[in-house]
Amino acid sequence: MSRPPRAKESVLDAFEAALIDGGARGATMDAVAAAAGVSKGGLLYHYASKDALESALLERMRRLVDIDVEDMLRSPEGVVAAFVRTSVQTGSALDRAIIAASRLAQAGHTGASAALREVRDVWEAALRPHTRDETALQLVLLVSDGLYFNSALATGALPGPIPHGAELDALIALVERAAR
Amino acid sequence: MSRPPRAKESVLDAFEAALIDGGARGATMDAVAAAAGVSKGGLLYHYASKDALESALLERMRRLVDIDVEDMLRSPEGVVAAFVRTSVQTGSALDRAIIAASRLAQAGHTGASAALREVRDVWEAALRPHTRDETALQLVLLVSDGLYFNSALATGALPGPIPHGAELDALIALVERAAR
DNA sequence: GTCTATATACAGATAGAC
């Protein structure tokens, strides 16, 4: 398991991508197989069921969030600023996993809801020492949730109202002022 | 259209409820018909297709948001405080419509994404005169988005980390201090 | 206006060839 087959990883990538830009409805086994360049039978060799595919995605997300938190804690910009900033970088592997998991959660997948809640708890624990009090902590988390919500709702064409560049810097400064 | 048939409204209510507590996957025509106490044929008399049912839900949401904004502007607590507070009252008709629409949006329904974006634009315009600058405006909107995100992810059993009572009051106070 | 019965399509999953 230390180095999974390339094909298996690319199937998971295709599933994630299908969720992100087509929603749970479009992430069918057929679509995933086609995007990954394998047949439906080939896909089912690597992942015996759709549930197995979903579990693999959630496990990937859990693994990535630990790395993310380590990076966050070492950021020269400060933990809160790094946290808000990464909440808007929707291109990272973690962000993609989170958005895909959100799609599953809202399609009714309770395991995805629970996994997302766990991710939030990990962040909450990491941020707590760097915020003034619980209210400030919740403010920071909610801003991040809001950024993810807008990323999650932006299906394909529609660009969400997500701040960038100077706007993002101003937002981070405001959140930091309020939170510590 | 000024007073739609009771059965038609209850079908729409059932669809909304099915989306909220089962996700888009569980909101099938069969499930909605059963919950509304009509047969599938009866449902299809009122709404000729699933798409018609979805459109009706989005139209209901658009209608309710206008009423919500009027109430918000008249609130003695202040517009910002009223806005954040109503973002957490997930029992209201508007909140239920928004959460149901979020489920559709993340299932891949682009019309729902667009409608939710419109709702956010309406709020943004209403709040702009009551915030210090654009950054503060975005902060308020993102906190609200975050609250909705957590409500939207809380499927059935799992209670989301949504502040209540004194916690909510403290959060509102903090947001107001930061925003104006 | 509401029902039953049915048509059509497609999802997830299995079997077995190569």
Add this chain to the structure above:
DNA sequence: GTCTATCTGTATATAGAC
């Protein structure tokens, strides 16, 4: 390890009786 072919269940939608 990957393919084709096929089975089974279920979702949307239609037809037509009452």
